Amino acid sequence: MPAWPGVPLPRSFYDRDPLVVAPELLNKVLASSSGRAGRIVEVEAYRGDIDPAAHTYRGKTARNATMFGPPGFMYVYFTYGMHWCCNTVCEAEGQGSGVLLRALEPIAGIEQMRSARARVKRDQELCSGPARLTQAMGIAGAQNGIDLVSAQQGFSVLDDGIAPPENLVGTARIGISRGMEHLWRWYVPGNVNVSKR
């Protein structure tokens, strides 16, 4: 029983500039074999070559190695001493670019999400932030480097026929201190699951 009906995005979807991939990921579905799924409603693009806010800007390290790998894999990193965040790797191997998933609209397995985030009161608090959604979906360090295209390792990004919003406008990314000039954050307008300011 799949978490949600849909077709996994092909490798070629990810093998493009993250500035193109990020807005197209809106309204796609992040699904887990555990039965949990959420619609992607907020994303940010990061580009290793020209983006001082990207983890990959200063070259390859043990931590960011996944993001320098082939497209369509999941880069998961640990930050602020307690949080995990989840990206999709983009462009060809060696580029070091990706898309940070910042918020989901919960659509399946909501009871499991609540178990993973017991303090939460409203559904819209379950996945409305990059570290919240990894908690709710059960994503942590063990998921760094898994293949989202083959969907053989428990997670995939699905197209279920819902198109991205039209007339999107990029906004400033959240929580960074450099690269502020790049307006590389996109979200589904009006969706209550988008992270708060």
Place this chain on the structure above:
DNA sequence: TTAGAGATGATC
């Protein structure tokens, strides 16, 4: 409803 600060540890 909003603002401020603590938590907590890997990274470079």
Place this chain on the structure above:
DNA sequence: ATCATCTCTAAG
């Protein structure tokens, strides 16, 4: 010292 964050607490 910084960090692609969250949550609690106190004040308004």
